[in-house]
Amino acid sequence: MILLKLISWQYVRKHLLRTALTVAGIVIGVAVFVGMHTANQSVLFAFNQTINQIAGATQIQITAGEPGFDEEILEKVQGVPGVRVAVPVIEATAATNLPGQGNLLVLGVDMTGDRSLRSYDLEGADDDVIDDPLIFLAQPDSLIVTRRFAEANNLRINSSIPMDTMAGRVRFTVRGIMKDSGLASAFGGNLAIMDIYAAQKMFGRGRKFDRVDVGVQEAESVPEVQARIEKALGEGFAVEPPSSRGQQFENTAQIYTLASAITSLFALFIGMFIIYNTFAIAVTQRRGEIGILRALGATRGQIRTLFLGESAVLGLLGSAAGVLAGIGIARVMAGYIGNLLGEVYGIAQRAGELSLNPRLLGFAMLIGALTSVAAALLPARTAAATDPVKALHKGGAELITERENRMRRLAALISITGAILCLWFSQHRILFYAGYMLAVIAALLMTPTFSLWISKLFRPFLKAFRPVEGTLAADSLIQAPRRTSGTVAALMLSLALVVSLSGLARASYGSITQWMNIALNPDLFVSTSESITARSFVFPAEIGDDLKKLDGIDVVQMVRSVRVLVPSRKGGGSVPVMLVGADIDRIAERARLPVIAGDANTMYQVAGAGNGVVVSDNFALLHGYRLGDGIEIPSPSGVLRLPVTGIVIDYSDQQGSILMSRRLFSEKWNDSSVNVFRIYLKPGASDTAVRQAILDRFGSERRLFVFTNRELRDYVLKLTDQWFGLTYVQIAVAVLVAILGIVNSLTVSITDRRRELGVIQAVGGLRKQIRHTIWMEAAAIGVLGLILGLALGAAQLYYTLEIAERDLAGLRLNYEYPVGMALALLPVILSAAFLAALGPAESAVRGSLVEALEYE
Amino acid sequence: MSRMFGFLALAAAALAQDPRAIIQEVQKRSVSKSQRYQGTLEVSDARKKVATKQWIFERLGSFGESKSLLRFTEPPEVKGIALLIHNHPERASDQWMWRPAIERDQRIALQDRSTRFFGTDFSYEDLEERDVDQFDYKLLDQDTIDGAAAWKLESKPRKASQYTHSHLWIRKDNYTVLKVESFNKKGLVRRIVYSDYEKVANIWTARKTEVHDVTRDSRTTMRVDKLEYNVPLGEDNFTLQALRRKS
Structure with missing residues (x-):
């Protein structure tokens, strides 16, 4: 703790910008993790809440898939011993056409018996507030709405609401207003109750019910009555507690959950490299400091703990900021995901409020801190292993020794061999994913070597382009591979993600278009709904x-x-x-x-x-x-x-x-x-x-909608766009993290080379030349990352398509490298590198020459 | 007419102190082949808000095996809504509701019989005609109601019912039911008072029936007009097809 205060805190104060950039990696990772998960959870929670609120005292629900079942089933259920009450239900979502109100979840119930299961807490504390029960039943346009909905739309008893039905747009009459509690808070309050037989007519359901809700007699056991109902109805019916519907929703939405989990983990993984890079450089820069501490009697363990403690504190700070940012992301994403699930799956839910899970937030903090600590493990070990005598000598620390290089290459060879072997047995899920991981590890292990080789290849070109600045930039990369390789690795991972995701999107669009050409070839489509996926009518x-x-x-x-x-x-x-x-x-x-x-x-x-x-x-x-x-x-x-x-x-x-x-x-x-x-x-x-x-x-x-062939295709592509909306978010995150990596690396590089840059200026180097050097170095890092990222992207695209086929969507997609995206990335990354270099370059040329020469 | 509401539907001869015989005599004295009347309902809720409705009631047969059809005529919003009841001596009645606006008939499930009949203070069960054999009886006391001597009996249903038991007051001189109080496990639920008795076709009939839902503290008053007995009605007036007729 004392070391943290005396040593680390002083270091952080001197390098605030770098610290902030380091923490930013964790912030983004945790923010995406918290944002995506909280949004998903909020949507799921809203759905479950709607189920529970609508279920009321229901103990068993009987369904037979979406088409529902004949009315006669109700009497069969009512006749089962142990059943206290069994009531029919129809659920439909209908557009209200009221400004800003979207869909209304309409619950069709038999008001005669339904109150045994659901409490209609009506305004006026008297159930007669369905103004007149006989009129309510006699008039099929009768509707009970929630107070929240009524107030939002200035509705009173006998006000009318337009709603889309099978017979076109019908004006319904408000004949009851529910208080905002229990049932009335389902579906974010956008709930209306109507008579089930009127609902059958309005929604064109014939003589069918969507489900039957059952309450069991007091002395009876629910599982026993459930078994009796199953026996009475025979196969083909799902006889389950209401909570099972939440499970089905989770199954339906699991593709989305998995995709968002992958994004956030990838963001954290990339963030980990930024931290690794920063700490690796910090250890190098602070060798003198470490040497003094060791000479004064600090043990290796204390040095290790110092760096790990620093990383843990930074991780926690980054995680805390990430959690806050994630909550902001979740607010935006919850509505988006809710709409998407409604459009793509036709599932009625409405995420009104965020569902913040303290365990998830705690877990995110832990992951952020652990990622940070894990990233700092190797640098901390290096720091602890530093010989005090050697540490007090300057220079040479950023070189990677030939022995280390050999070890890395050997490990990479083993990893790539493992990855290839796993491909042979890729029918086993675990081996497939192990192979994927080994391929990424191999790429990461080879990053310093590849960076060095490519930097050496670049040197003549850079020199030819700008003899002084180009040489300085290339030498900086060659002489400090440790400093560069972390950034290049982060950039490589980010760009590989961009390539694989855009390849996936491209392949999906290609396949969907091909399918549309064959399957959707009629000239016209007549549907009951503007959204062809909705099946309420x-x-x-x-x-x-x-x-x-x-x-x-x-x-x-x-x-x-x-x-x-x-x-x-x-x-x-x-x-x-x-x-x-x-x-x-x-x-x-x-x-x-x-x-x-x-x-x-x-x-x-x-x-x-x-x-x-x-x-x-x-x-x-x-x-x-x-x-x-x-x-x-x-x-x-x-x-x-x-x-x-x-x-x-x-x-x-x-x-x-x-x-x-x-x-x-x-x-x-x-x-x-x-x-x-x-x-x-x-x-x-x-x-x-x-x-x-x-x-x-x-x-x-x-109610009828006619789409031309073109309109339907456009609609399908719009849905596909919505689905890939998440992919575009992933791409944006990847690019953002990549830019962050470059900024970080350059900032570190400038600080690291202040003395060197100071000397250049002192011997007559122009500010312009310093700027150009840094810009070229940034561009070179960008191009290095781009080359390696595009190469790893090729492999990653293969794995992504396989995952999409095996675990995500079952889509057999053609491998097609996204050349267009790859080409588009070149100006994007070069521009990003240039922008990222602006600040550090200015900092390098505007700093005090005396201070720079005194540095270290 | 009072027969329409549960415990009014009783007949047979009686020995003065035998409760079952008393009920049999009540039932016997009110037997008719058929019945028709126009009823006016006034439902007054706890806030004294009053809603008025009218219906036409027709019945064929008496007690255990009777069939009846009730069709609302006023106000216009509820006109045409109808309820068909087929009573059975050995089990609970079958009941169907007809809703002209959606042209649907709907069976009233047994589980729903304890619920309120169209927002009145009668429950669907109260609309059943029950045979004397569906209850066990006990003579509780001798009592006086509005100056008339009466027996106070207790009836306990032998079959499933929302009520655990009921108390009935039966006037000694003409075997008419004056009052019924029905109880569940928690206590008194409903009180029905029959009054304005008039002899029509040699049958004493209450012109006014007042139901008090004790739990909700709301009241429904029903008045009977244009009362006729033994009118020509056939079985086909009491079928589902007849229920679905629009008026």
Whole structure:
């Protein structure tokens, strides 16, 4: 502690800027970690909170996937011994069209019995405040809203709210206002209650319920009643406590969680190199100080503890700042992620407030401090091992000895051999990731050697460009590889990340465009929703017949998409995937998806006849299914066991899709409704004219949106953009960290060479020459990092595509190096290097010459 | 008419001190082939806010196996809402509600019978007609109500009910039910007072029924007008198709 105060604190005071830059690495890493995780947690928490608040006293929930089930199921459940109360529920999200209000979560309930499970804490302390219960039931436009929503929109009893329904935009009447507690605080208060039978009509659900909520008699055990219900209903129903829905949400959102975890860890990893670099240089610079301390009797342990203590304190400071910055990031990200999950997965949630988890914040602080300490371990060991006599001699410390070089190269060779061996056995997940790690380690170990080689290669060019400045800059890099290599390593990692992420994005866009060209080739798409992924509303199948009668329409294909839970053969448990009920054989005539496995000529016929299913490649990869495997698909008529007759490339859903005969779907789910009509026009027919004809024919009587082929493609690309929004954030973080690394390295370099630069000035060197030297050195570091980063990026892209295929999205993406991005990085990094060099260069030329010559 | 509300629905001959015989006699004296009336409901909540509604009530048969249909006529917002009840001697009744605005019938689940009937102080269970055999009876006391001598009986349901037991006051001279108090585990829940008795078609019928929900301290008063007995009604007036008729 005394050493920290007397030695470290003095050092920090003298090098405040450098200290700040060092800490910045940890700040960014921790901020991204805290920001992403808190945002994810807030969204998850908001979803769970909505579930709990809506569940009320519900002990068991019965569902059968998104399409719901027939009303008769309710009576079966009510008849099960031990069931105290069983009530039906429909959930739908509907646009209110009120300024700034977004979607309203509409809960359709049977007001007759629902109060046994949910407490409708209504204004006025009397349940008659559903102004008149009989009128509430008699008028299907009746709505109960929350006080928060009412106040935000200046609504009172008998005010009207416009809301999108199957019959178009309908004005609903507020007939009750709930107090802001319990149920009313679900979905951030954007919640409305309506009668379930009215909701069925308004949302086109036919005679179906989404789920049944159950309360158990006092003397009964919940698991026993649960088992009885399961027995009474048979297979095909999920009979679970309400908390299980949170788990499903987590499964659905896990891709996103994993991606954000990788970003933050990468940021921390890069931050670790910045710290390593700073400490490595600090140890070198403070050799004299260390020598004196050792000569005065300080033990090796004390020296080690001194440096580790410094790094821990810096780590904690950086982590604390990172936590604060992370909370700011989380505020922005929570809304973004919430919207994304709503758009991509159609999941209703609303992250109103941040959910700050003290354990997560504590963990982030710990990670930040540990990263800092881990980064300082090697420099601290070097410091402790320093011989006091040698330490008091100046010079030579920044050279890497030939022995050290040999050791590094040997370790790199072992690592790269290990990485190659792991590739052979990469079907084992752990070996694949071990191989990835070994490849990165090998690259890091080789960084000083490569930096030295490339610097030597640069020297003649730099010298030719500017004889004095170029030589000085190149020599600075060659003579102090320890100082440079840390920065180059950080830059290399950052740029490799940029290359791999942009390669991933490019490959994804390429594959999605290719898929869109084949799968989305109809001229028009008729949907119930502006967002084609939302499935709150459905069409009756009869609309299809009416559409066929319109002039200009050649073929109408009906598609019903619902999310169902199927067993995963890879990770165990059930996973939510998209089940698509369609006239498969007819669709295949017009849009034949690329086949991965199976006979293209027969797979559609077999599946079309209801004797199998065709699955998407990402479904097969993510959940471990192969051709011929049986899939168990729960339906209200029991579990369907169908073989996989074909595997095709289909990007309809991130979790994977199962293509099934529409006839089989209608029969087993007793649901003939349609989400989307795919329409092919007759030759010569105009898509805009037919679209207008469809709107004229149906627009006034029902909710309906018609997209042209171009509009739908644009919409899909917009969703893809949203998904890659996170990737762009990752790229920005990587570039920011890279710039930070250069600034840090140059600042250190200037401070380190103050005497040298002072001497140059003293013997007649011009300020301009000093500036140019530093600029060229910065540019050289940038180019070094760029060369190594682009090279490592090539390997990293391979691993990223593999991870995307295996663990993230099940996408088989083509390896294509992002040449455009690589070229774009050159001016970006050179500009960043130049900007980063401005401050240090000015500091070098404006400092006092006397002080500089006295330095050290 | 009072039969419509639970304990009014009783018949058969009686021996003076045998509680079951008393109830049988009550039931016997109010037997009719059918019934029709126009009811006016006034619901007054704890804040004395009063809502008025009207309905037409029709019933075919008596007690255990009767069928009845109740259809709201006023105010216009609730017109057409209807409730069909099929009573059974051996089990709880079947009840369906019809909602014309969404053209839907809806079965009222057994679990929901203890809930309030359309915001009135009657519960759905109170609307059932129950046969004498569905209860056990005990004579508690002799009492006087508004100057009329009455028996005070206790009835305990043999089947599932929201009530643990009820107290009934039966006028000795004409075997009409004057008052019913129903209890659950926590105590008194509901008090129903029958008054303005009038003899129509030789049946003593209460023209006014007042229900007091003790827990909520709200009251519902029902008045009976245009009362007729033994009107020509057929089975087809009491089917789900009949319920779905628009008026």
